[in-house]
Amino acid sequence: MKKSMAHTVYTNKKFIEDYSKNAETNFFNAHLERPATLSLLPDVNGKTVLDAGCGAGIYSEILYKKGATVKALDYSHEMLRLARERVPEGVAFIEQDLNQALPYPDKTFDVVLCSFAVHYVKDWVSLFNEFSRVTKSRGLVVFSTIHPIMDVINLPDCHYFETQTIKELWDSYEVWVESTRRPFADFFKIFEETGFIFDKMIEPQPLPEAKEKFPGHFEKYSKIPHSIVFRIIKK
Ligand SMILES: C[S@@+](CC[C@H](N)C(=O)[O-])C[C@H]1O[C@@H](n2cnc3c(N)ncnc32)[C@H](O)[C@@H]1O
Structure with missing residues (x-):
């Protein structure tokens, strides 16, 4: 399969070392998305959990320390190298x-x-069908992504109601990254179509301590949602 622009970025050694270090303490992960995502996870002690797109293993480490049996995947061998160093x-x-189809038997994971x-x-239909297949009945999928409203604000060519491939410049790393955006209603259609029930959603707001550490981002993202986090239940 042809490798994507995102794959090229996420296997660039210099980029991922900077990015992964940053993600531990930065604004968007540490002060916005991660606290919200963690708040939607159940008690994982004794549970079997998949960390899909694990990156440098920040979540894998947290899950492991909380007593979960953790399996983790990523398509970047460079990210996996850092993850294995971390855990x-x-x-x-x-x-x-x-x-691609996930290499786990049906109903392997609690989360x-x-x-x-x-x-x-x-x-996403294939992706969530795979998540559905490997999740136990009444198990949970918790995922975070970019809030669909962000693209409308940031991208001049955004057509809100279409599923679009977009390219964005990540200024602080000077790299272009390609991703796919879709309208909000499609999320819910896909949950239903792939065997999930919507449970909870958070539009994260910055942690209070971000006000001093990242005043510009704090001001902006206290008013505009950057990310969105969902918890859905396998039927
Ligand atoms: C923004 S990072 C997030 C890493 C980690 N989940 C975290 O929050 O710390 C996105 C990760 O998804 C991985 N990724 C992107 N597309 C992927 C794909 N098609 N298959 C597997 N991993 C992918 C990247 O290699 C990268 O490690």
Whole structure:
């Protein structure tokens, strides 16, 4: 399969080392998305959890320390190298593209977590069908992505009601990244079509301590939602 622009970015050694270090403490992950995503996870002690698009393993480490049996995947061998350094034992990391069928038996997981990765996959019906297949009945999928309203604000060519491939410049890293955006209503259609029931949703707001550390971002993203986090239940 032809590798995407996002794959080129996420296997660029310099980029991912900077990005992964940053993600531990930055505004968008540490002070906005991660607290909200973690708040939607159940008690994972003794549960089997998939960290899909695990990146440098920040969530894998948290899940492992909370007592979960963690399996994790990413299509970037460079990200996986950092993840394995972060969590040297106890997590089964594999190189795997989310555009492909997942290499796990049916009903393997109590929880599937997918943080900031689904927007790199165009075909959400196939992706969520795979999440559905590998999740136990009444199990949970918790995922975060970019809020659909952000694209309307940021992209001059955004057609809100269409599913679009978009390219964005990440200023602070000077890289172009390609992803797919879709209207809000499609999320719910896809949940239904792939065997899930909507449970909870959060439009994260910055943590209070971000006001001093990142005043510009705090001001902006206290008014405009950057991310969105869902919890859906396998029927
Ligand atoms: C923004 S990072 C998020 C990493 C991690 N989930 C976190 O929140 O710290 C997105 C990750 O998704 C991975 N990714 C993107 N598209 C993917 C795909 N098609 N299959 C597997 N991993 C993918 C990237 O390699 C990258 O590690």
